[in-house]
């Protein structure tokens with residue numbers, strides 16, 4: 090990410106510290122549509138709105154912190170992905186990004202499939218009526234109970250992640266008199282993050298079976314022999330928050346190479362490949378993500394070209410976006426508490442949540458943006474760090490950003506693009522009560538995951 094350490098423009102201190110920030114935006118009141126969901130704007134009083142509802146009323150009704158999910162935005166992204174890939178491909182939403190029963194129903198209505206990675210994600214999906222045949226089951230250490238349940242209900246595919254699992258799934262399916270559709274997850278030696286990818290030495294990780302050293306070919310050999318399994322294809326997932334298609338290109342080429350080897354050795358053309366998820370979104374105005382139709386076009390071209398070169402029929406492609414669908418659809422609303430200006434450094438703005446509702450900044454140094462949303466302001470920009478209320482100095486929500494210098498306790502600020510990996514990774518650290526997810530659409534707000542209560546928390550404490 091190209092960010093200058095020494096921004097130009099108004100300053101609240103003589104010397105600005107090193108940091109990951111660009112110059113303050115020209116207008117602190119503007120809500121960049123790149124990072125905010127599509128129905129977000131400001132009303133005549135300058136209060137931010139989503140789905141036609143203003144955030145001060147939402148805070149009053151639902152409290153803070155809270156996640157507000159723009160249902161129209163979510164559904165529009167589902168449709169954009171489904172349309173971009175068309176009927177000859179499958180889009181699986183990666184449920185781990187954020188999963189709830191409402192989400193499952195919307196996915197079903199919009200024609201998407203669903204990835205789950207645990208028995209309880211599977212249970213959530215089934216309880217909201219997702220047909221089992223449209224669910225893919227992932228994970229590097231699925232338990233026998235999880236596999237049994239997945240095979241029993243008839244999930245559309247299980248993505249096999251190890252040699253043990255090949256045998257385990259085959260055995261369970263066989264004992265139930267079933268033949269389970271499976272893919273084999275391979276590691277292609279590519280790891281991609283954001284703008285870069287590294288094409289060597291990334292077999293050193295817990296997921297998948299390496300193409301290197303013929304391991305993946307051996308996995309195919311074993312899977313084809315077992316009558317509990319119907320091997321339908323090869324799966325590869327190379328990373329997350331990726332902007333550069335070059336990593337997918339290498340991955341697709343290596344997966345197609347394996348398909349060609351499988352054809353040469355076994356006379357079988359596996360009918361499917363899955364290229365995983367990981368497509369990036371804009372967390373700040375500096376990020377430039379690709380549209381689903383550009384991604385679909387690029388992936389389809391890469392796969393057809395490689396297949397043609399290898400003399401293979403083009404397999405059915407699937408992709409698994411999580412973040413790219415739900416990430417931009419939600420923001421987190423916080424109330425400002427204490428404000429601490431540190432002369433010559435930055436101003437620490439504490440909000441009423443923190444690492445318990447957004448661990449990504451602490452975990453991966455993720456970048457976010459933030460805006461004052463309960464009013465507009467003409468005050469000059471001040472460099473802030475938005476922090477939570479937890480007992481860790483790493484409890485940072487937004488590392489470096491600008492907010493108006495007249496910010497005061499009681500103001501509402503919002504952090505956009507928190508739909509993915511925030512509520513789903515939320516914790517009870519400091520016995521924080523996990524915030525609700527409120528779906529907003531056409532002037533109506535509806536709680537889809539309620540706020541945790543003290544009672545919920547104490548109910549688990551049976552000592």
Ligand SMILES: *Cc1c(COP(=O)(O)O)cnc(C)c1O
Pocket residue numbers: 183185186204227326328329330365366367368409410411412413509
């Ligand atoms: C996490 C994951 C995804 C989704 O990743 P995003 O970055 O949310 O798009 C897709 N497939 C697999 C196998 C994953 O582990």
